[in-house]
Amino acid sequence: MPNDLPDSIGFIQANVSTPEGTERIIKETLERLGGLDILINNVGGSSSSTSGALSLSDDDWLQAFNQNLFSAVRLDRGFLPSMIKQQKGAIIHISSIQRRLPGIMTMSYSAAKAALTNYSKNLATQFGGDGIRINTVAPGFTETKAAERLIERMAQNSGIDYNSARQELMDNLGGIPLGRPAKT
Known part of the structure; x- marks a missing residue:
């Protein structure tokens, strides 16, 4: 301080x-x-x-x-x-x-x-x-480190790649007008 x-x-x-x-x-x-x-x-x-x-x-x-x-x-x-x-x-x-x-x-x-x-x-x-x-x-959805880990878990559980899991998450949230989440 x-x-x-x-x-x-x-x-x-x-x-x-x-x-x-x-x-x-x-x-x-x-x-x-x-x-x-x-x-x-x-x-x-x-x-x-x-x-x-x-x-x-x-x-x-x-x-x-x-x-x-x-x-x-x-x-x-x-x-x-x-x-x-x-x-x-x-x-x-x-x-x-x-x-x-x-x-x-x-x-x-x-x-x-x-x-x-x-x-x-x-x-x-x-x-x-x-x-x-x-x-x-x-x-709205902010792509933090924790969100990235969530997307990785989703991809692994669904047997899909990271970008597909990321898009699935955005779609499940009702879509994002900008087409991408906020970044930290």
Whole structure:
């Protein structure tokens, strides 16, 4: 951290897919800042099999829900009290188009993102009167390293090449007007 930055600015390294990781972030943030005005929950992804329901273990489901839903639930629970006290705040959950497009490719991920979207709507209804805005954003397909690994798993499971699997994924997402995903 550069010396000219205030002590209140910094990076807290933790695994938000675990209760211990979210607790660390909540504790250190509240100690440093006293609360938050804006919380963006942008953790997500899946490394599960793309072969469907029978290939997913309990651990696969738990990993998907811990990463894509419970990380947000735990952080919200930790930061909402200070937002309620301030009578203001904003929480943004990054969901996925897959929340509405269930398919066997990423079944546990799709289910977790659907749950996140529903949870967000419930949270917005509950805390809107306290001056807290809760929104869900579902960005289009972005070809990240994790997405590339998903495409590779799809290609392997289907016995097709990478580019065909990539096109199949884009088609399953309802098509992409630009004809290509966003890049990071």
